[in-house]
Amino acid sequence: MGRQPCCDKIGLKRGPWTIEEDHKLMNFILNNGIQCWRLVPKLAGLMRCGKSCRLRWINYLRPDLKRGALTEAEEDMIIKLHSQLGNRWSKIAGHFPGRTDNEIKNHWNTRIKKKLKFLGIDPLTHKPIEEINNDEIKQQVSEEINEKVMPEKTLEYTQEQQNSTSSSSINESNLEMFQNSHTLDMYYPGVEDPFQNWIASPIHNWDLFDYLQDNFL
DNA sequence: AAAAGTCACAACCGCCGGCTA
DNA sequence: TTAGCCGGCGGTTGTGACTTT
Secondary structure (H helix, E strand, O other): OOOOOOOOOOOOOOOOOOHHHHHHHHHHHHHHOOOOOOOHHHHHOOOOOHHHHHHHHHHHHOOOOOOOOOOHHHHHHHHHHHHHHOOOHHHHHOOOOOOOHHHHHHHHHHHHHHHHHHOOEOOOOOOEHHHHOOHHHHHHHHHHHHHHOOHHHHHHHHHHHHHOOOOHHHHHHHHHHHHHHOOHHHHOOOOOOHHHHHHHOOOOOOHHHHHHHHHOO
8 A cells, every 4th residue: 555645634724824833834844854744744733734834835934045026137037948948837946046936937927927918929939929910919918018017108108009000019119118117116116125025024024033043943 | 985906926726757565 | 566645846726915996
């Protein structure tokens, strides 16, 4: 017969992790390391399944995680790697020490896909959308991006679009517009430094690790 | 001021290949 | 040999924060 199941799922806690659970998991792993995820929750005193503990550690608690928004250079690298590897997020994440596959996947789905569509590039094939020859969809995408991602540019772009006669000039103007406005402020308007805000939040305070070492280790 | 809509991301689900009892 | 677990992966969903109406 095979091994024992990793968890029976009965009576196990689900949903967002509490600070107390994070403390327990961190404390256990930093003291004992990881031998078997199935045993981690039991030994750490957590009502979670091993899989959930593994995910929490890898995506959130690992001390070597790189925090903060992905840079433009990182985004460009992700796009390049995605064109070669497709949706192999773990392979892509392997090129970014301290970044997780989940983080890169989320960033792709929420930001980069929109960025590529805005530039007239199909995020699946990495080919120009005009090659797909569907101007109607392209029009919808441009409108959607202007409204949702760059609302301050909507009027300006609409006027440009009306003046434009060639479909390729839409992409060129998009590219220029994007290059001129692609700053952190575009995504986090009014926030001086979202990374610093994130660090300063009580849940994400990395003084926690010093605290843990001082008080638990 | 409150309801509705939107967004970002943490967490879960289910599948797969490799491993093991 | 093989049934079934483990760890890893990618897709999807849930939820809290924020924005718009």
